[in-house]
Every structure is written in C-alpha cells, then in structure tokens.
Amino acid sequence: MDLTKLLEQLDVKADWIGLRYVDETTTYRWVRDGKPQSNNRSRSKGVMVEVLVEGQFAYAASSNVGIRSVQSAAEKAVKMARASAPYSIHQFTSEARPVATGNYNSPHQKIENSVSAGEINDLLIRSCETLKVSEKIVSTNALARIVNSDQLFVSSNGSNIEQQFLMVTTGSMAVAQEGSVVQKRSDSGMRARSWQIGMESLDENRMMNDSRRVGEEAVELLTAEECPTGTMDLILAPDQMMLQIHESVGHPLEIDRILGDERNYAGWSFVRLGDFGKLRYGSDLMNITFDPGVPHELASYNFDDGGAKAEREYIIKDGILQRGLGGIESQIRSGVPGVANFRASSWNRAPIDRMANLNLEPGESSVDDLVSSVENGVYMHSNRSWSIDDYRNKFQFGCEYAKLIENGKVTKTLRNPNYRGISNSFWNNLKAVGDKDSFEVYGTPNCGKGEPNQVIRVGHASPPCLFADVEVFGGEQ
Amino acid sequence: MESLFNQLADGIFTQLETEENLSLSLFAEESQFTRVNGARIRQTGLVNDCMIYLDLIVNNRRATGSLTLSGDLKVDLDSVLDELNRLREETAQLPEDPYIVLSTGGENSRTDKNGKIPDAEDSAAKLLAAMQGVDLSGIWASGRIYRGNANSAGNRHWFATDSFSLDYSLVNAEEKMVKATFAGSDWVQQDYEKSLSASIQKLKMLDSPSIKIKPGNYRTYIASAGVADLLQMFSWDGLSESSMQTGESAFLKMRNENIKLSPLFSYAEDFSNGLVPCFNELGEVSPERIELIKQGELKSCLISSRTAKEYGLVSNFAEEPEYLRSPVMAVGELPEVDVLKALGTGVYLSNLHYLNWSDLAGGRITGMTRYACFWVEDGVIKAPIENMRFDDSFYHFFGDNLEAVTTEAKINPDVGTYECRSLEMTECPGILLSSFALTL
Numbered sequence: 001m002d003l004t005k006l007l008e009q010l011d012v013k014a015d016w017i018g019l020r021y022v023d024e025t026t027t028y029r030w031v032r033d034g035k036p037q038s039n040n041r042s043r044s045k046g047v048m049v050e051v052l053v054e055g056q057f058a059y060a061a062s063s064n065v066g067i068r069s070v071q072s073a074a075e076k077a078v079k080m081a082r083a084s085a086p087y088s089i090h091q092f093t094s095e096a097r098p099v100a101t102g103n104y105n106s107p108h109q110k111i112e113n114s115v116s117a118g119e120i121n122d123l124l125i126r127s128c129e130t131l132k133v134s135e136k137i138v139s140t141n142a143l144a145r146i147v148n149s150d151q152l153f154v155s156s157n158g159s160n161i162e163q164q165f166l167m168v169t170t171g172s173m174a175v176a177q178e179g180s181v182v183q184k185r186s187d188s189g190m191r192a193r194s195w196q197i198g199m200e201s202l203d204e205n206r207m208m209n210d211s212r213r214v215g216e217e218a219v220e221l222l223t224a225e226e227c228p229t230g231t232m233d234l235i236l237a238p239d240q241m242m243l244q245i246h247e248s249v250g251h252p253l254e255i256d257r258i259l260g261d262e263r264n265y266a267g268w269s270f271v272r273l274g275d276f277g278k279l280r281y282g283s284d285l286m287n288i289t290f291d292p293g294v295p296h297e298l299a300s301y302n303f304d305d306g307g308a309k310a311e312r313e314y315i316i317k318d319g320i321l322q323r324g325l326g327g328i329e330s331q332i333r334s335g336v337p338g339v340a341n342f343r344a345s346s347w348n349r350a351p352i353d354r355m356a357n358l359n360l361e362p363g364e365s366s367v368d369d370l371v372s373s374v375e376n377g378v379y380m381h382s383n384r385s386w387s388i389d390d391y392r393n394k395f396q397f398g399c400e401y402a403k404l405i406e407n408g409k410v411t412k413t414l415r416n417p418n419y420r421g422i423s424n425s426f427w428n429n430l431k432a433v434g435d436k437d438s439f440e441v442y443g444t445p446n447c448g449k450g451e452p453n454q455v456i457r458v459g460h461a462s463p464p465c466l467f468a469d470v471e472v473f474g475g476e477q
Numbered sequence: 478m479e480s481l482f483n484q485l486a487d488g489i490f491t492q493l494e495t496e497e498n499l500s501l502s503l504f505a506e507e508s509q510f511t512r513v514n515g516a517r518i519r520q521t522g523l524v525n526d527c528m529i530y531l532d533l534i535v536n537n538r539r540a541t542g543s544l545t546l547s548g549d550l551k552v553d554l555d556s557v558l559d560e561l562n563r564l565r566e567e568t569a570q571l572p573e574d575p576y577i578v579l580s581t582g583g584e585n586s587r588t589d590k591n592g593k594i595p596d597a598e599d600s601a602a603k604l605l606a607a608m609q610g611v612d613l614s615g616i617w618a619s620g621r622i623y624r625g626n627a628n629s630a631g632n633r634h635w636f637a638t639d640s641f642s643l644d645y646s647l648v649n650a651e652e653k654m655v656k657a658t659f660a661g662s663d664w665v666q667q668d669y670e671k672s673l674s675a676s677i678q679k680l681k682m683l684d685s686p687s688i689k690i691k692p693g694n695y696r697t698y699i700a701s702a703g704v705a706d707l708l709q710m711f712s713w714d715g716l717s718e719s720s721m722q723t724g725e726s727a728f729l730k731m732r733n734e735n736i737k738l739s740p741l742f743s744y745a746e747d748f749s750n751g752l753v754p755c756f757n758e759l760g761e762v763s764p765e766r767i768e769l770i771k772q773g774e775l776k777s778c779l780i781s782s783r784t785a786k787e788y789g790l791v792s793n794f795a796e797e798p799e800y801l802r803s804p805v806m807a808v809g810e811l812p813e814v815d816v817l818k819a820l821g822t823g824v825y826l827s828n829l830h831y832l833n834w835s836d837l838a839g840g841r842i843t844g845m846t847r848y849a850c851f852w853v854e855d856g857v858i859k860a861p862i863e864n865m866r867f868d869d870s871f872y873h874f875f876g877d878n879l880e881a882v883t884t885e886a887k888i889n890p891d892v893g894t895y896e897c898r899s900l901e902m903t904e905c906p907g908i909l910l911s912s913f914a915l916t917l
Contacts, residue, residue: 040540041563043545045545059523063527069548079598080509087517087518089514118571182838261512267830387831387844394864
C-alpha cells in the first residue's frame with residue numbers, strides 16, 4: 001500500500017490532509033467441551049481521509065482504497081468540514097497533527113503462520129480435557145485470538161509512520177456445578193492474558209498447568225464459603241488490579257471525558273481540569289504511569305493515530321494527579337498536559353482519547369508482607385463483574401475467587417466475592433503496594449468508548465495491592 | 478449494493494465442489510456520524526464500510542472468514558475466491574464438528590425501505606440551529622444500512638433501510654441530565670424541533686436542588702428506557718439455550734427449580750413490526766413471534782440450530798450467539814397518566830446506566846440511576862435525586878415486587894455502533910415496583 005503516492009495524487013484544497021490506513025486480521029479459535037465452536041478469521045482494511053478546513057477536522061473512511069474512491073472521500077470530507085465549521089467546538093490548526101516519522105514493530109519470536117490451525121485446535125482441545133478435572137465440571141472453554149495489524153499514516157505536513165503489531169490472547173474457563181450451586185473460574189478473568197507477543201505464547205506446558213489449576217479451583221468454589229459481608233482490608237491480585245485501574249483511574253482521567261465529549265454515553269468524570277497538579281488522587285504509595293514502552297504489554301506503540309510521539313509519563317505521582325490521558329486535540333482544548341493517546345479502533349473510526357498502557361508502579365512490600373499485615377480481610381483474584389457510575393466514582397466489582405485472611409494468614413477459599421466503593425476515597429485507602437517480584441502485566445482487547453462506539457486494546461500492569469476499610473460482600477443468599 | 482452482493486454470490490457458488498456448503502452474509506453501511514458536545518460539533522465524518530462473511534462446511538468441518546469489500550465486482554470476486562480457497566485449506570486441518578448445521582434452503586425475503594434523511598452537508602444546519610442555547614451532547618448517525626444473506630442451498634435474503642438517530646443528553650448548569658433519542662426513517666424538521674423542545678421542558682424539572690436518599694429498598698417506577706436497559710441484560714448469559722445448557726444463564730433457577738416470575742411479566746421475540754431483519758446467518762427465518770416468558774413462566778429460550786443439534790432440541794432459528802434482536806415486553810393495565818399516583822411515595826427512574834450481572838445465579842443486576850430520576854411524595858415529584866447504585870435481582874423486580882405494568886410500550890432503538898450500526902430494538906412499557914434495592 002503506497003499511501004504517500006495516494007496522498008500526492010489527491011486534488012483537494014484543505015489546510016491539512018492526512019491518510020490513515022489499517023489492515024488488520026483477527027483470527028479467533030474457540031473450543032468448548034472439546035468441540036470446535038469457532039475457527040474464524042476476519043480481515044478489515046480501509047483508509048480514513050482526514051482534512052482540516054476553516055479550523056474544523058472532518059473525515060471520510062472507505063473500504064475502497066483506490067485513488068478514485070479516496071479522492072471522492074477527500075472531496076466529501078472537505079464539504080463536511082466547511083459545512084460544520086460554523087458550529088465547531090474548537091478552531092484547530094495543523095498544530096494538532098505534529099510531524100513525525102518512524103516505525104514500530106511489536107516484539108515476537110514466532111509469527112502467526114508458525115502454528116497451524118489444526119495444531120491450535122489440538123492445543124485447545126487438550127486444554128478442555130485438562131480443565132475437566134472431575135464430573136462436577138459441566139463446561140470447559142479454551143480460546144486463542146491472534147491479531148495482526150499493519151497501520152500507516154501520512155500527512156500533508158510530512159508525517160510518515162508505519163507500525164506493525166502481532167498480539168495474542170489465550171484463555172481457559174471452567175464451569176462447575178453441584179446441585180443448584182454453579183461456579184465459574186478462568187485464568188485471570190475475561191481475555192486478561194493478552195499481550196504483544198508471537199505464537200510462543202501458545203506454550204503447551206503453561207496452558208495445561210493453568211487449565212489444571214482453573215479446573216481445580218472451579219470445583220473448590222462449589223464448597224467454598226460465601227464471601228463475608230463487612231468493612232475490612234482487601235488485597236487485590238494483579239488480575240483484578242487491572243480492572244480497578246482501568247475503571248477508576250484510566251477512564252476518569254481521559255481528558256475528552258473531562259471536557260464532556262462522552263456525557264451522552266459513558267459519562268464524564270469526577271476529576272475537573274483544575275485538579276491537575278493538585279488533586280490527591282490516592283495515598284503516597286500510588287504511582288500511575290502511561291507507559292507505551294513496556295515490552296509485550298498490549299498497548300505499546302511509538303506514535304498515536306494523530307502522529308504524536310508516545311513517551312512514558314507519570315499520570316499520578318506519590319498520590320498527586322499530574323497529567324491527563326489526552327492527546328494533542330484535548331491538550332489544546334483544555335490547557336492540561338497529556339500524553340500521546342489519540343487512538344482509533346480501526347480505519348473506520350476517528351481517533352479519540354483512549355487509555356493505552358496504564359500501570360501502577362511497584363512498591364516495596366512482598367506478598368507475604370501484604371498478607372501478614374491483615375488481621376481481617378479478603379484477597380480477591382480475577383474480575384468477573386464490573387459497574388461504575390457515570391462520574392467514575394461509585395463502583396461495584398465482583399471477582400471469581402478469593403481467600404479469607406485471618407490474623408495475617410490465608411485460611412479458607414471464598415466464593416462470590418464482591419466489593420464496592422468510591423474511587424477517590426478507595427485510592428486514598430491504599431495501604432501497601434507489592435514489590436517488583438509480584439508485578440504482573442495484563443491487558444484486554446475489549447475497552448469500549450466513544451460515539452460512534454469503538455473497542456480498543458489496553459494494557460494494565462500492577463503488583464497486588466492492599467486497601468483498607470473496603471465494603472466487601474458475597475452473593476445472593 | 479444488492480447487485481454487488483447477488484453477483485458475488487452467483488459468482489462464488491458456481492465455484493463450489495459438490496460436498497461444499499457455503500453461506501454468505503453481508504453487513505454494509507453508508508453512514509454519517511456527527512458527534513456533538515455543548516451543542517457544538519466535536520467530530521464529523523462519513524464511513525462507507527462493507528464486510529462479507531463466508532461460512533464454509535466441508536466433511537463435517539467448518540471454518541469462517543470475513544473481509545472488507547471495495548465495491549468493485551472484479552476485485553471483490555477475486556478476493557472472495559481467495560478467501561474461499563483459504564477456508565478450504567483450513568477446513569482440511571480442523572477437527573470434525575459434530576454440531577454443524579448445513580443450510581438447507583427455505584423461504585427467501587427482500588425488504589428495501591427508502592426514507593428521507595438529510596444530506597451530509599445539510600445535517601449540521603438542520604440539527605445544530607435548534608440546539609443553540611442548550612448544552613447538548615450526543616451523536617447523529619444516519620444513512621443506509623444493508624444486510625444480505627445467501628447460501629449454496631439456494632436461499633436469498635436482503636434487507637436495506639434508510640435510518641437516522643440523534644441520541645442525546647441535555648445538561649443543565651448543575652450537571653443534571655435528560656436523555657432522549659429521536660430516530661426514524663423519514664426526517665421531518667418540525668418533528669425534530671418539537672421533540673427537542675419536549676426534552677428541554679423535561680430538563681427544567683431538574684432545576685430544583687437534588688436530594689440524597691439513603692441506601693435502602695424503595696417503591697420505584699422505572700420508565701420504558703430504564704426497563705429496556707434491564708431487558709437487554711437478558712441477551713448476556715440470559716435467555717440463550719446454550720447458556721442454560723452450559724450452566725451460564727441467570728435463568729437456571731426458572732428451569733431447574735421451576736421458579737416463576739410475576740404473572741404480569743411476559744416477554745417475547747417479535748418481528749411483526751418489520752423493522753428488524755428476521756433471517757439469521759444460515760438464512761433461516763425466525764418465527765414471527767417466540768414466547769420466551771409468558772405470565773411469569775419460562776416457555777422457551779432462544780435456540781439456534783446448532784444448539785438444537787447439540788442438545789436434541791427444536792430450533793427457533795435464533796442467531797448462533799442467541800441474543801435478542803426484536804424483543805417485546807407485554808403491556809399491563811396502569812395508564813401512564815396514573816403512574817405518579819400509583820407510585821405514591823418513592824423513586825421515579827427514567828434511565829439506568831452501566832448495568833452488569835453482580836450475581837448471575839441469583840439473577841442480580843447492578844447499575845446506576847442516571848438522568849431524570851426523582852423523589853416522589855404522595856404522587857407529586859418533589860426533587861431530583863443524586864445518583865444511586867442499585868443491586869437487585871430480576872427474580873424480585875420482574876417477580877414478587879412487580880406491582881404493575883403500564884398500558885403503553887415504547888420502542889427503544891439500539892443506537893449502538895460497535896463494528897456497525899445496529900438494527901435491533903427493544904419494545905417495552907414502564908414498571909411499578911413495590912420494592913427496589915438502592916445500595917450506595
């Protein structure tokens with residue numbers, strides 16, 4: 001695809017023109033109870049023409065990437081920009097699209113074609129067999145999702161960027177049933193095992209070990225006690241910290257949300273523009289980074305979809321809010337410092353502020369330190385359910401699996417563990433943060449936002465963390 | 478578009494070997510999207526997208542694929558044939574699938590609705606002028622949507638429609654909000670302005686200070702839009718037969734323990750309004766109406782032909798993921814004009830937000846109140862309420878706590894645009910509850 005040549009051939013009058021091409025193939029393989037449910041490959045490719053006319057950006061996206069179609073798209077985009085300019089929310093200049101050249105190739109050892117469809121199905125079937133540790137396991141699921149994405153961006157002011165990504169998600173899940181009690185257990189929650197990686201991720205030993213553990217824990221949950229109800233200490237494992245960071249730090253700090261763009265859909269934020277540099281978001285132990293350079297983390301990249309160079313920045317340092325998750329357009333509109341996170345799900349959606357890799361930096365406490373400091377509390381693993389209000393404040397999350405902690409020791413397994421809280425006070429009750437040895441990297445391909453809607457990939461890395469005075473409760477009695 | 482689809486189908490089916498069974502599905506749109514914040518344009522653009530899905534079955538092995546089409550027949554036919562060859566290579570490597578369902582032919586259908594929607598360049602002026610003076614945030618989505626299905630057994634289905642929707646929130650100075658959707662196929666400027674004006678009047682009701690109510694159980698009225706939010710949860714680990722069989726449905730108690738909901742609650746999949754395509758990816762046509770829950774009793778789940786084969790059941794031709802496409806909840810006997818009087822003292826909820834299962838086995842759903850929600854005393858709206866979290870089971874709010882259902886059902890279109898513009902909708906009335914749990 002010679003996007004530079006396509007750009008040169010366009011004949012429209014605009015203050016700035018950009019072409020963003022995406023060619024993305026997603027292969028999804030899913031086996032349930034040892035029988036193939038899906039062997040699907042989806043390839044979507046197209047180009048978005050974006051123009052700037054009279055201070056207004058407008059776009060036209062097409063699955064036809066020939067010159068006539070792209071020329072027509074550019075002409076329509078110019079007309080739309082001109083018609084919309086009198087009503088524009090902000091008069092932009094090409095400053096919103098900086099010049100950048102470069103590339104990115106995600107790290108991997110084995111390319112997609114190194115493992116055949118048959119081999120992947122065999123692996124998933126064996127995973128299902130391994131999950132079925134007893135007759136109490138009534139359903140087993142194993143999946144592999146592989147994404148190959150090539151992205152090109154060129155612009156009239158000289159940008160020329162190429163980024164290539166190979167990403168793999170694996171997952172296994174078992175449902176156990178005994179009488180009227182049904183419990184589900186997975187390896188780290190829905191699609192949390194998502195990384196920029198190659199087919200080396202389909203490691204049979206790891207997958208079988210995980211599947212065995214998942215099956216055993218599903219059965220264990222059948223006879224586990226219900227999670228107690230009360231206000232107590234709570235340790236969240238890294239695979240639940242992922243969701244906690246995502247919902248109660250990531251989304252509230254998206255600058256376009258703070259500016260009100262999302263009010264009709266996902267809502268806005270308890271954070272205001274005046275809070276940056278001042279708000280105590282959490283305890284001194286809370287250090288959150290936007291880090292696009294973590295090897296293998298799902299949303300690592302070198303440039304965002306507006307051409308801004310991506311660099312690591314502290315979003316929250318020692319508990320104080322530093323900067324927002326907003327690309328250049330939002331930074332211009334708000335006057336608040338941001339990061340390079342102006343991202344689109346594909347060629348057919350315009351970029352908006354999207355969190356990418358958002359991590360809680362490790363602290364000093366070992367896992368033993370965390371547990372031994374708790375007199376009465378719960379240690380929760382793997383997200384199962386999530387809900388939060390439209391200001392990103394009042395949340396309620398559920399997990400798959402938990403352990404009771406009594407007098408500094410992990411004692412019994414608990415089922416249906418849930419907790420609720422209010423974001424700002426929750427994070428200010430962060431009492432201890434796990435160390436580097438307990439730091440784990442997760443991601444999810446399924447963060448939804450925007451109008452029109454788009455789903456995007458995010459990464460979240462964290463150690464386990466201890467929170468005080470959390471409202472914890474169990475399932476329906 | 479229809480001609481392209483038919484020519485591609487004709488072209489590819491002639492290339493099949495005797496033992497090959499192939500289905501094609503088309504999802505396409507020519508859409509305009511304009512995003513508004515503060516009654517100003519945030520982003521605006523056009524999307525022409527066209528995806529074709531191939532489902533190949535050979536020797537009890539199945540592989541599927543999809544690709545974008547350019548609209549150029551020769552280029553696209555080559556691409557689709559390449560994909561067919563890739564699927565052939567892949568099916569040869571795959572294990573047998575014992576629950577494969579072949580397309581077997583049957584009825585055809587064709588729906589082609591032309592509407593009247595504003596041109597892309599004119600839409601800004603038509604929409605924005607009426608919004609000035611209010612803080613409006615929302616999304617305008619308009620254009621033509623296409624769905625096609627064809628298979629090697631000879632079925633053809635086509636559905637095309639013009640549609641528009643402005644899904645929006647109005648916000649007052651205290652950040653309280655009213656939500657509305659103005660949608661249809663034939664744009665009438667006056668109707669739009671009248672609808673917007675009605676929303677502005679409703680926003681004025683939120684001008685008084687909000688009150689904070691304590692967590693507890695309250696008499697509650699939930700309006701149609703909020704009820705639609707609750708009912709949409711039934712497409713997720715809900716009324717899917719496959720979910721029931723694998724222990725992942727919230728409705729297991731109804732089947733295994735014969736638990737019933739309120740006799741006032743009846744729910745069906747109903748295509749009689751003709752607004753939603755009733756064919757699935759195999760080209761099967763759903764019955765016009767499927768009773769799912771009748772007067773509180775579970776009658777059926779959505780059963781795809783694949784699930785039917787796996788568990789020895791009769792298919793009702795649901796899509797393979799077994800989600801609801803055109804559900805309708807039965808109306809009741811409470812006139813809307815009497816809702817406040819019947820409520821007495823309690824909470825009036827217009828909309829709900831960010832729902833999720835908090836306890837699947839117990840049927841418990843959690844979410845937030847949002848938009849125009851009020852405290853009512855002796856049948857009179859007193860004040861808006863600060864947002865509250867709810868966490869309650871449908872075994873209660875569609876069960877023992879369901880006191881009345883209104884006489885009027887409203888159509889709540891699905892304005893979702895993940896991957897493509899949705900055609901689905903939920904038609905439902907409002908509900909009066911003797912008790913509803915607000916928890917935080």
